[in-house]
Amino acid sequence: MAAPATRIRSVPAPTPTRPALSDPRWLRGLLLTLTLGFIALFLLLPLAVVFGEAFAAGVGAYFASFADPDAIAAIKLTFTAAAIAVPLNVVFGVATAWAVTKFEFRGKSLLITFIDLPFAISPVIAGLIYVLMFGLHGWIGPWLDAHDIQIIFAVPGIVLATIFVTVPFVARELIPLMQAQGTDEELAALTLGASGWQIFRRVTLPNIRWGLLYGVILCNARAMGEFGAVSVVSGHIRGMTNTMPLHVEILYNEYNLQAAFAVASLLTLLALLSLFLKSLVEWRHARSSRAH
């Protein structure tokens, strides 16, 4: 399983009112304290630090951090990489889910395991493999060099590394969903004479749209935040091949902690936005499935 939240959950069970199902008061208190304490310590405090440090030198300094042309270039590059990687992985995810859930074929389990692989692989290795492929001493590096094509240490390498680490997300979201929905509706459409594309457009897509959106949100969040893999293939050229997470590291290493945390806070806001959208999708999905 790729994503931590791969399942779109239905509406939570109603509060058990039956006495046999309620925990003693002391236990409730203990567990609630433990949970909130754990969440506060591990989630809220790091969040507070990011914003605290970002605004440490005042609001003016905070916004000044984004006026730096290198910061703007990093923001643009991050969005560009995500804008290429996410749609490609959406097409891949939909095609894979279609193949895996609508047909039986040999080696299907193996295929699914391979889709998961980028999730379990260290991002450093993800970067390394592209160096081994496209580096000057790599497989096709000499040929690329002879034809003056730059892959690593340029935007294509960053896009490739981003694609690699986000390959599983859309596919992993759609496969269980489309499996649960089965193929009845598609078969019915087929007997009515619909073409493959029509079936997908009119029957499947409306059924999977929430799951798809959910996968896109997760995929996008990871694409914008990738650090390890991108760091290996970037070359760190300022204003050219630094993404936002790499720019954070650079600022951090330049006695410019406040600006580092300011850019980090922008990434954090994007992450929080993802979480908000994700909750919204869950909520809408729960509503629409109740309406059915």
Add this chain to the structure above:
Amino acid sequence: MNFRIPLFAALVALAPGLASAKNVRLLNVSYDPTREFYVEFNKAFATHWKAKTGDTVTVQQSHGGSSKQARSVIDGLGADVVTLALSADIDAIAERTGRIPADWQTRLPAASTPYTSTIVFLVRKGNPLGIKDWDDLVKPGVSVITANPKTSGAARWSYLAAWAYAKHRYGSDDAARDFVTTLYKRVPVLDSGARGSTITFTQRGIGDVFLSWENEAFLALKERGEGEFEIVVPSLSVLAQPPVALVEANAKRKGNLEVAQAYLDYLYSPDGQRLAARHYYRPQHPEHADAADAARFPELERVTVDEEFGGWANAQATHFADGGVFDQIYGGK
């Protein structure tokens, strides 16, 4: 694209007069502590080049640990010039890619080092532990910050400085080895680059002494205010020679040969030397430095790697290669 309109306006304005003016992009791949220096130097060079040829040159910078940067150039990063922490890293590029001529170090004056530096100690305000020289670092209870010599240029210079001191003081390589072994027992954090260890010492408050590039130490004083740290100059240190080289094959391919060569030459010009001194590098021609800048550099004995260790290739193979002395000290393979 928010730069289109001003650019277009500029082109329209300049078009009649400077029809032949070119826009040139140069990539300088450098190591960590030169960031501030090259920001200013690049501006100065752009002005100089504009006045001389009418071309607009934009110098792009990439910074990181010296070996990491060399590795990127080896793997195909299209640097026109490299300005790294030590000659072994440029040798590695020359040897593995052939894009830099093997005799690169003889192509520019002073063994291709327009500025030098050394390793000094940065201590906390008031020098509470009374650190004066290398011997004070190995005392029990002292915590020393330095980076990993296998990946950081500064850390390699620091290691060799400590070794040279102990060898001079105690007379043998064995004694030096014992000294360095004890020294690394005092190190609680080993960052992979010089900048990482600067942050560890200055921002995170770890350690009593930081083995630092002289220019990094001055920069830390400037950035963090004079009140927080003090520089301690040991009796003996190393003559650190961060060299520069033209990556000929890359520059030629991009048609940048002339401007890249001029860029490196400009480092030796009065302007370049003055800026180096301003950013705490010791210029090869101190006469070009502002008097106040030149006066900041303390006198100390600086030994060279060539005399003490038989050159960088030798030092690298003996001490920092896999299975070398540093690995043995750390109990690695």
Add this chain to the structure above:
Amino acid sequence: MSTAAPVIATRRIIPGFGLTLGFALAYLGLVVLLPLSATFIRSADLSAAEWWAAVSSPRVVASYRLTFGVSLLAALANVVFGVIAAWVLVRYRFPGRRLVDALVDLPFALPTAVAGIALTALYAPNGWLGAPLAKIGPEGIKVAYTALGVWVALTFIGLPFVIRTVQPVLEELEPELEEAAASLGATRLQTLWRVVLPALRPSILTGFALAFARAVGEYGSVVFIAGNMPMKTEITPLLIVTKLEQYDYAGATALAVAMLVVSFALLLLINVLQLWSRRQGQ
């Protein structure tokens, strides 16, 4: 997963088999498998003995011990707190519950570099938490730049997994079981321990394995907080980077292959666990 597919005898009736599978395989092959195979082939530059020497030197073994040991401890911590948090989120109603529920995925959405600098700033000896911790006891408790710091980062990274795998199972748990246990005279704690927990076991294991797999490969958040001391706080992915920076490509790929094999084995284990948990559920 494929085994649970309710696809019966629709073999190739629906159009698009060749197109979608062909695209999926081509894409996966180009983006994932071909580059991955480069690692295996590059590490074949080494003889078997050299390869073994590269992946079994004392410094490398020390990094395995740290990487796998601390990942294990972090995944265990996530099991304990994850099960509790899932229980609280599913069964209790309290103000801010939805907010907490949404926040659980933060470590997944937050870039690891941001997590790294935030945790380091928090736990450094002069940080918000690091400063008070340093005053505890004669030596003080040090978090940043020790194995404990690595544990904090890996616990953060793995936090969502157990919660998110246990939560849906808990939601679908039949209350009748608990009522039956209660009517047979079991105390509430006995019911939780003997009835509820066993039903959650497969999902807990899956969550544990996911958190563990994620922790083993983590790089961005750990390098900032680890201290990176050879033999002590150096993780295996960092060692790969270090080897690369010494131009030791063969050594780096040898380590990468060793880690890849472990990742793949973990994935297979996870898939088997999920299969098992589905069987249990049926």
